[in-house]
Amino acid sequence: MNIVVLVKQVPDTESPRKLKSDDSTLDRAAADGVINELDEYAIEEALRIKEAQGGEVTVLTMGPDKATDSIRKALAMGADKAVHLVDEALAGSDALQTSYAIQQALGRTGFDLVVLGSESTDARTGVLAAMLAERLGVPQLSLANKVEIDGSAIKIQRQTDYGFDKVEASLPAVVSVVEKINEPRYPSFKGIMAAKKKPVDTIGIADAGIDAAQVGLANAATEVVDFAEAPPRAQGQIVTDEGDGGAKIAEFLASKKFV
Amino acid sequence: MAEILVLVDHVDGEVKKVTLELLTAARRLGEPAAVWIGPGADGAKDKLAEYGAAKIYVAADEELTSYVVAPKAALLAQLVADKSPAAVLVSATAEGKEVAGRLAVKTGSGVLTDVVDVAEGAVAEHSIFGGGIIAHAKVKTGTPIVAVRPNSIAPEAAPAAGAEEAVSVTLSDADKAAKITEKVVQEKGERPDLTEAAIVVSGGRGVGGAENFKIIEDLADSLGAAVGASRAATDAGWYPHSFQVGQTGKTVSPQLYIAVGISGAIQHRAGMQTSKTIIAINKDSEAPIFELVDYGVVGDLFQVAPQLTEEINKRR
Incomplete structure (x- = not known):
């Protein structure tokens, strides 16, 4: 089975995250880059499917040069090879453009299954799986907390507010995963060493057949008008419990008409 | 128009x-x-x-x-x-x-x-x-x-x-292409939906175990609130993942958010920071959650939360 797992490098949420003042895009230099957390679950799920079904796991990343770190980690976890789509022309692309670029790159890798995290911790749009399924004309098996594959039949449990939906489809398909689907493995020392020798195909937009007029900040379908740091919350009142902490909160709630 | x-x-x-x-x-x-x-x-x-x-x-x-x-x-x-x-x-x-x-x-x-x-x-x-x-x-x-x-x-x-x-x-x-064959209802109680609720009461690591979440639920019920949980609590299996508030869970923006035994890591703050009024109960006075609060109590949640529930119920 040809499994492609989408991996995005995002700023570490523990480091300061900023927008650049000149073009309102993410300041990627200001923060340490890490694999988007939910993508680790996607990598793990892709590896488990490969281990059960046979085949190959390809990491597909769109992002700047420094995203190589995240690609190496995915390879160290056990993915077989990687495609790194990197091109200045892609900088500042919005969700609609990103889904187009990835669709084009998938044309190069081919796929039976595309696996990705349901959301990134930076932009948090949560739209990519839906956009890709729409563009590719394949089943959208998103928000999965369980995946079962039998031949070309695929079943997932789709997480909902009330529990889950059981969903059935046929491959090829796009699967997005939620946090509790598995427990991502840590790369072993052997895995880290092996990752250094695994092939990484670094490509530009021309290699992927991406039309430059359809990507990048200048051609985005959305634009940031302005931004500013949120005003800090006013310093609240903090008291130490002296046996009446609960009663004091109740008084505060009453003063605010909550009770 | x-x-x-x-x-x-x-x-x-x-x-x-x-x-x-x-x-x-x-x-x-x-x-x-x-x-x-x-x-x-x-x-x-x-x-x-x-x-x-x-x-x-x-x-x-x-x-x-x-x-x-x-x-x-x-x-x-x-x-x-x-x-x-x-x-x-x-x-x-x-x-x-x-x-x-x-x-x-x-x-x-x-x-x-x-x-x-x-x-x-x-x-x-x-x-x-x-x-x-x-x-x-x-x-x-x-x-x-x-x-x-x-x-x-x-x-x-x-x-x-x-x-x-x-x-x-x-x-x-x-x-x-993707057929829904069954809708499985797992958690359906009397409490409001987490993302829609006007008041959310969440428990975290400090709650210490699944059985202690009753303290959180009792407080929530006294206010007609939804129950949420931090990632530490859902990771530990104390509360279902679908109730997780945070960066990799749900984003909530209620009128009132009460964080109980939650330190306030960025993972959690990302999911609740736009709440209008924030209250925290935590034994650690240095916990980052206190940077956000309108009112905070440094103390033992096992003392403070039940007392709060009782006081609210008295006022009803």
Whole structure:
């Protein structure tokens, strides 16, 4: 089975995250880059499917040069090879453009299954799986907390507010995963060493057949008008419990008409 | 005045509160037209009209709700083509954002997700990076598609005609590629939905075990609140993952958020920082959650929380 797992490098949420003042895009230099957390679950799920079904796991990343770190980690976890789509022309692309670029790159890798995290911790749009399924004309098996594959039949449990939906489809398909689907493995020392020798195909937009007029900040379908740091919350009142902490909160709630 | 399509969120024939918030926001942009997909519209039309729906498009065909998301986007795409709305508003729930994403591809339009406010000209306000930055954005191409975070906009009634029009769409094979074979209801209690609740009470690592979550639930029930949990608590298996508030869980924006035994790591703050009033109970006075609070108590949650529950119940 040809499994492609989408991996995005995002700023570490523990480091300061900023927008650049000149073009309102993410300041990627200001923060340490890490694999988007939910993508680790996607990598793990892709590896488990490969281990059960046979085949190959390809990491597909769109992002700047420094995203190589995240690609190496995915390879160290056990993915077989990687495609790194990197091109200045892609900088500042919005969700609609990103889904187009990835669709084009998938044309190069081919796929039976595309696996990705349901959301990134930076932009948090949560739209990519839906956009890709729409563009590719394949089943959208998103928000999965369980995946079962039998031949070309695929079943997932789709997480909902009330529990889950059981969903059935046929491959090829796009699967997005939620946090509790598995427990991502840590790369072993052997895995880290092996990752250094695994092939990484670094490509530009021309290699992927991406039309430059359809990507990048200048051609985005959305634009940031302005931004500013949120005003800090006013310093609240903090008291130490002296046996009446609960009663004091109740008084505060009453003063605010909550009770 | 141009129409603004509002996709109605509903469960068991009940309109969810976020839809009333969307109708309120839509009135700033044009004339709201509610879009109801699935059976059961009859009992809800009065409510939609009360909150400003001049029109109500009803697509009653059950088939539209039998597949994952795609049919809803197909119907909206057809309405965008037929009615030329000035914008489409959906709720920024996991599914709402997916509908928005597919619709954006179908119509070649820009999409703005997780918006906390909307102004004239469909300028959308975002609260990003865990609430650290407020950004305004707009759509340059196509019909603006805007997914608005529940509890961000106060719903206000403004009665309108609510004229019903039946609509339908022919689904393609691709729209029917992911079939929903069963809807499994796991957690259905008397408590409000986490993302819609006016008050949320969340428990974290300090709660110490699944059995102790009763303290959180009792406090929540005294306030008619929803229960949430931090990642530490859901990771430990003390509370189901679907109740996780945070960066990799749900984003909530209630009137009142009470964090009990939660230190306030960025992972958690990203999911609750836009709450209007924040209260914390934590034994560690250095916990970062105290940077956010309107009122905080440094103390043992096993003493403070039950006392609070008792005091609230006394005042009822």
